[in-house]
Amino acid sequence: xxxxxxxxxxxxxxxxxxxxxxxxxxxxxxxxxxxxxxxxxxxxxxxxxxxxxxxxxxxxxxxxxxxxxxxxxxxxxxxxxxxxxxxxxxxxxxxxxxxxxxxxxxxxxxxxxxxxxxxxxxxxxxxxxxxxxxxxxxxxxxxxxxxxxxxxxxxxxxxxxxxxxxxxxxxxxxxxxxxxxxxxxxxxxxxxxxxxxxxxxxxxxxxxxxxxxxxxxxxxxxxxxxxxxxxxxxxxxxxxxxxxxxxxxxxxxxxxxxxxxxxxxxxxxxxxxxxxxxxxxxxxxxxxxxxxxxxxxxxxxxxxxxxxxxxxxxxxxxxxxxxxxxxxxxxxxxxxxxxxxxxxxxxxxxxxxxxxxxxxxxxxxxxxxxxxxxxxxxxxxxxxxxxxxxxxxxxxxxxxxxxxxxxxxxxxxxxxxxxxxxxxxxxxxxxxxxxxxxxxxxxxxxxxxxxxxxxxxxxxxxxxxxxxxxxxxxxxxxxxxx
Amino acid sequence: xxxxxxxxxxxxxxxxxxxxxxxxxxxxxxxxxxxxxxxxxxxxxxxxxxxxxxxxxxxxxxxxxxxxxxxxxxxxxxxxxxxxxxxxxxxxxxxxxxxxxxxxxxxxxxxxxxxxxxxxxxxxxxxxxxxxxxxxxxxxxxxxxxxxxxxxxxxxxxxxxxxxxxxxxxxxxxxxxxxxxxxxxxxxxxxxxxxxxxxxxxxxxxxxxxxxxxxxxxxxxxxxxxxxxxxxxxxxxxxxxxxxxxxxxxxxxxx
Ligand SMILES: Nc1ncnc2c1ncn2[C@@H]1O[C@H](COP(=O)(O)OP(=O)(O)O)[C@@H](O)[C@H]1O
Ligand SMILES: [Mg+2]
Numbered sequence: 133x134x135x136x137x138x139x140x141x142x143x144x145x146x147x148x149x150x151x152x153x154x155x156x157x158x159x160x161x162x163x164x165x166x167x168x169x170x171x172x173x174x175x176x177x178x179x180x181x182x183x184x185x186x187x188x189x190x191x192x193x194x195x196x197x198x199x200x201x202x203x204x205x206x207x208x209x210x211x212x213x214x215x216x217x218x219x220x221x222x223x224x225x226x227x228x229x230x231x232x233x234x235x236x237x238x239x240x241x242x243x244x245x246x247x248x249x250x251x252x253x254x255x256x257x258x259x260x261x262x263x264x265x266x267x268x269x270x271x272x273x274x275x276x277x278x279x280x281x282x283x284x285x286x287x288x289x290x291x292x293x294x295x296x297x298x299x300x301x302x303x304x305x306x307x308x309x310x311x312x313x314x315x316x317x318x319x320x321x322x323x324x325x326x327x328x329x330x331x332x333x334x335x336x337x338x339x340x341x342x343x344x345x346x347x348x349x350x351x352x353x354x355x356x357x358x359x360x361x362x363x364x365x366x367x368x369x370x371x372x373x374x375x376x377x378x379x380x381x382x383x384x385x386x387x388x389x390x391x392x393x394x395x396x397x398x399x400x401x402x403x404x405x406x407x408x409x410x411x412x413x414x415x416x417x418x419x420x421x422x423x424x425x426x427x428x429x430x431x432x433x434x435x436x437x438x439x440x441x442x443x444x445x446x447x448x449x450x451x452x453x454x455x456x457x458x459x460x461x462x463x464x465x466x467x468x469x470x471x472x473x474x475x476x477x478x479x480x481x482x483x484x485x486x487x488x489x490x491x492x493x494x495x496x497x498x499x500x501x502x503x504x505x506x507x508x509x510x511x512x513x514x515x516x517x518x519x520x521x522x523x524x525x526x527x528x529x530x531x532x533x534x535x536x537x538x539x540x541x542x543x544x545x546x547x548x549x550x551x552x553x554x555x556x557x558x559x560x561x562x563x564x565x566x567x568x569x570x571x572x573x574x575x576x577x578x579x580x581x582x583x584x585x586x587x588x589x590x591x592x593x594x595x596x597x598x599x600x601x602x603x604x605x606x607x608x609x610x611x612x613x614x
Numbered sequence: 615x616x617x618x619x620x621x622x623x624x625x626x627x628x629x630x631x632x633x634x635x636x637x638x639x640x641x642x643x644x645x646x647x648x649x650x651x652x653x654x655x656x657x658x659x660x661x662x663x664x665x666x667x668x669x670x671x672x673x674x675x676x677x678x679x680x681x682x683x684x685x686x687x688x689x690x691x692x693x694x695x696x697x698x699x700x701x702x703x704x705x706x707x708x709x710x711x712x713x714x715x716x717x718x719x720x721x722x723x724x725x726x727x728x729x730x731x732x733x734x735x736x737x738x739x740x741x742x743x744x745x746x747x748x749x750x751x752x753x754x755x756x757x758x759x760x761x762x763x764x765x766x767x768x769x770x771x772x773x774x775x776x777x778x779x780x781x782x783x784x785x786x787x788x789x790x791x792x793x794x795x796x797x798x799x800x801x802x803x804x805x806x807x808x809x810x811x812x813x814x815x816x817x818x819x820x821x822x823x824x825x826x827x828x829x830x831x832x833x834x835x836x837x838x839x840x841x842x843x844x845x846x847x848x849x850x851x852x853x854x855x856x857x858x859x860x861x862x863x864x865x866x867x868x869x
Binding site: 572 | 772
């Protein structure tokens, strides 16, 4: 491979397509964190008193906590006083947002990202909540969803429109004080999506949230809450990108899902935060807490994640299987190239009888990437007849990357069946040469083999995202060989 | 079509090919025979562009180009095909998907349009029949879980789809039972034509009962020791390779 500086530049540009910055006027508060800052955030959002109290309680708790150190990741200390906790694009006028109120620059930004927000241009059948830095700028198809009784709006709006639901469920799955990053999020979260699917309703379209970090030095702390009432169904997608910057930026999100009797949530993520450059400079620190509570009988949660971005990923979407016969699934592809580090996996907490869980994890490491699978399967004493199947595969490209697996198993009921399989393989010279001999370039061969490796996860994604995810992997792997 | 001149190749400083000369014209079938370790696979992999070999001297000209300058996929686009002695398994990659990607890359190089899905399916079905490869193999991962014979048949099937100008078959006959050998040989015979050349690397004479070569070469100790017509293969069958040992010994001494 040639390595003149233009080539490198070209490669970087090619590798991360979403690295541009939107020049837009913002309402930004100074860096630093204190009770006053939290009061300002709460006030800017016009929150009711109960939310402010909730935040302050979390903040006081957070002050007593320290950053976790058990993950297989290394990074320079984060200065929490050097982060901006609130930044919002100035919108021309308050009140309910419609597309007409949205700054054209923002619409252009999302169009550039491949997420057109004008409803007539949109992918049919997908409603989008667009979160830009700290706030939701627009939510599409709201009316159409409302006809079905579905609530899909920014969380900051739900605090006003559905305070009783927010009071009841916010923090019910990830309690204040759960962990360092989620507690920080509870104190300072600025926006995110709220979804409520009423009893018996099958959500008529895919819901999705698209997160964009734009402002420098800003942390993004969004919070998502989804409630699926008895017998309801919803498929939800999230995507994210950020500009290329030399400093690291913090993203500490919380996602809570509540699933009642016979309800189902399918939650898919394509995570493409800026990963840093080829020397490991810059990139997003992605420290995320995601958890689903299968509270009802026969309830089901299926997490699918494709993690290609971020300098550091620290993320364990989990399932608490409390309802009898409830089902938890976790399908994951995590890719680390250059100097990216990922420590990701899941927790399956079996509490109810005959609960079942499946974990399929595919880790791909290239360059100097470090990829760890960390997963817990806990079968409580009460979980008579519980079953888990875990399959955890690692694929290495080159000799300078690493893969680790940290499976934890706690089986408290003798009737449980827990199965764990793990493999590590390497893309071999022989495989690449074979493909090349058949006319396929080395890069195409790598992406073909990687896509093959991930097939069992991609098939869980909604169709158009599966295609996107495949392309994204190929782009993220450019320069991984040769 | 192919002209190899005084080719010397080493691996990690160890000389493997020690002055190969070979001329192959369109329409010809050349058999290369020789004992284990004589450099047959080294020669075929080198021609296909595998890395790890050092060309110390000599040249390889293919269709008026310096073959050694081309990347492996470029050689494939130019019509060089290697049926591997040990085809590798590629889990998760669909057999026909790989083949279609390869065929389209070759077509693109020739300035032709991509083949559409329907035509491609027709093509692969027809070619699978040629080597009596069950259609279930089309949708399986490349070589994964294939028996030795199935892997070899899959190689010939791929060759039939890609229609190369120069096909190098590295011990495609090894490990085949007599029925499979016949099927593979017939498949190859059907692909013979005046524009296409074959280099058949084989250990045994028996493949040549089915495929009549124009030339037979004996490769031993990195050199072509003898060349002749098909009668040479029969002679080898009777005498074995033992006569080579003493010969090459003295030649090495002389050199
Ligand atoms: N990758 C390699 N590294 C070192 N030696 C090799 C390598 N490949 C082949 N050789 C050596 O080169 C010689 C020729 O091998 P090969 O071409 O496979 O012979 P054949 O195909 O005729 O049996 C053998 O001595 C073998 O050990
Ligand atoms: Mg050999």
